[in-house]
Amino acid sequence: MNKKGNVVGLLSGVTWAIYTVILYTVLNLYANSKGDLLSVKGIILILITTILISLADLFFNVIFELFVVKRSNLMEEFKSVFFSKKGFGIIPAAILAGPLGLIPYAIASAISAPVAGAFSALYPVIGAIASFLVFKERLSKLKAIGGLISVIGVMLTYQLESVSLVVYIIALIPAFGWGLEAIFGYRLIKDDVNPIVTITIRHIYSIAILAICLVLFLGFSGEYTYVMEFYGGIQFSEVFAILNNSFVWIVFAIGSFIGATSYILWYVSMKYISVAPAMILNISYVLWIPIILTLPPFSQKISPNVLLGCVVVFLGTSMVIIGDNIKLKRQERLTEI
Numbered sequence: 001m002n003k004k005g006n007v008v009g010l011l012s013g014v015t016w017a018i019y020t021v022i023l024y025t026v027l028n029l030y031a032n033s034k035g036d037l038l039s040v041k042g043i044i045l046i047l048i049t050t051i052l053i054s055l056a057d058l059f060f061n062v063i064f065e066l067f068v069v070k071r072s073n074l075m076e077e078f079k080s081v082f083f084s085k086k087g088f089g090i091i092p093a094a095i096l097a098g099p100l101g102l103i104p105y106a107i108a109s110a111i112s113a114p115v116a117g118a119f120s121a122l123y124p125v126i127g128a129i130a131s132f133l134v135f136k137e138r139l140s141k142l143k144a145i146g147g148l149i150s151v152i153g154v155m156l157t158y159q160l161e162s163v164s165l166v167v168y169i170i171a172l173i174p175a176f177g178w179g180l181e182a183i184f185g186y187r188l189i190k191d192d193v194n195p196i197v198t199i200t201i202r203h204i205y206s207i208a209i210l211a212i213c214l215v216l217f218l219g220f221s222g223e224y225t226y227v228m229e230f231y232g233g234i235q236f237s238e239v240f241a242i243l244n245n246s247f248v249w250i251v252f253a254i255g256s257f258i259g260a261t262s263y264i265l266w267y268v269s270m271k272y273i274s275v276a277p278a279m280i281l282n283i284s285y286v287l288w289i290p291i292i293l294t295l296p297p298f299s300q301k302i303s304p305n306v307l308l309g310c311v312v313v314f315l316g317t318s319m320v321i322i323g324d325n326i327k328l329k330r331q332e333r334l335t336e337i
Contacts, residue, residue: 005272006321009281012265013317015258017288022255025298026240027248029053032233034226037110044221050106051214052230054098058207060256061263065200068264078197086191087201093184094205099213101177108171114158119171121154124283126179128276134183135190137274146319147280153312154286159305182275185267195267203263239297280320287313 023029035045069078081087108116124147131137139147188198218224234252236243262282269278287310293300302310 002273005269005278006281008265009269009273009278010284010317010321012262012269012278012282013284014288015262015265016282016285017292019255019259019262020285020289021292021298022251022258023057025293026237027251027255028235028237031235032230034223034230035110041221043107043110044217045223045226046106046110047103048214048217048221048223048226049230050102051210051217052227054102055207055210055214056231056252057256057259058203058210060253061203061260062200062207064257064260065196065203065264068196068260069200072194072196074194074197077194078200081188081193081197082201082204086188086193090184090188090198090202091205091209093181093202094209096177096181096184097202098206098209101174101181102210103213104170104173104177108167108174111167112161112163112171114160115163115167116171116174118155118158118160119168120174120178121283121286122151122172122175123177123179124276124279125151126176127182127279130180130183131186131275135186135274137276139276142322143277143280143320146316147276148316149319150280150283150313150316153309153314153316154283155309156312157286157290157306157309179279182270182279186270186275189267189271195271196264199263199267203260277320281317284313284317286310287317 030049033049034042035047035049036042037046066078069075105116105120108120128139128144128147132139185198185202188201189195218227234248235241235245236248236251266278266282269281273281290300290302290306290310292298294302
């Protein structure tokens with residue numbers, strides 16, 4: 001099962017990399033965005049922008065996931081869990097991933113994207129600690145070292161800027177939100193709920209919670225027309241400007257479907273290898289994104305810090321994958337003796 005979990009975990013990282021490239025490189029999601037850090041209203045508009053992107057993404061996520069649920073003959077399980085006390089148990093995951101993940105990340109990114117990316121990438125460390133405290137699951141020494149190396153590798157891919165201590169603290173909040181999110185999802189999986197059903201329910205609750213946040217922020221800002229203005233302004237990036245913008249939402253949907261696939265694979269991998277290893281393998285997307293971007297039509301060059309970070313991430317994830325194999329071989333040798 002560990003081998004299958006490792007493969008699925010790595011695939012979650014690959015698909016997340018493809019998803020990221022499609023939504024944030026092929027598309028220019030922020031072409032018509034508003035917001036600044038000069039006023040409370042400006043900050044609220046930044047948050048509205050983030051929520052609008054997330055809601056559209058989650059909408060397509062859920063469509064794809066419900067399709068997979070139906071094709072996998074899991075609809076009855078989905079209905080029974082969704083309307084049960086057990087299903088309500090994943091609401092904290094939706095809150096942690098949404099308001100406590102997206103919102104501080106949006107604020108930190110507006111000030112310093114490298115700091116936000118680097119410090120929020122500490123979520124596997126938070127997840128590993130929480131997994132130990134809640135489920136008493138220990139990582140082998142090799143896996144723990146590999147996990148730390150992977151996180152360091154992710155941080156190395158960013159060229160950190162000198163900013164206020166407050167920004168670093170804000171950037172750390174998403175790490176706790178995303179790290180603790182998986183705990184609630186994993187609890188449902190350990191209660192024999194299918195991982196596909198689990199992530200589908202989590203995303204539906206996320207839509208509801210973010211929709212409430214959107215209504216509150218729109219009411220505070222008074223920018224009700226911004227919703228249609230923003231969605232109408234999404235276009236292709238400069239590299240793909242030759243494409244007709246009428247295909248923008250088709251590309252967005254395809255990217256979101258791939259993102260939903262990544263979420264499914266991540267939750268499935270948790271079932272087989274637990275929270276921390278699944279998270280560590282998931283952040284291998286940092287390795288795959290630069291590789292994809294070196295290929296046509298992007299043909300981007302890899303900067304030295306990104307190249308170094310990718311090498312370190314590869315080393316760390318490799319240690320996580322081989323950790324169980326080494327442990328099993330040692331046990332076999334002891335048995336033979």
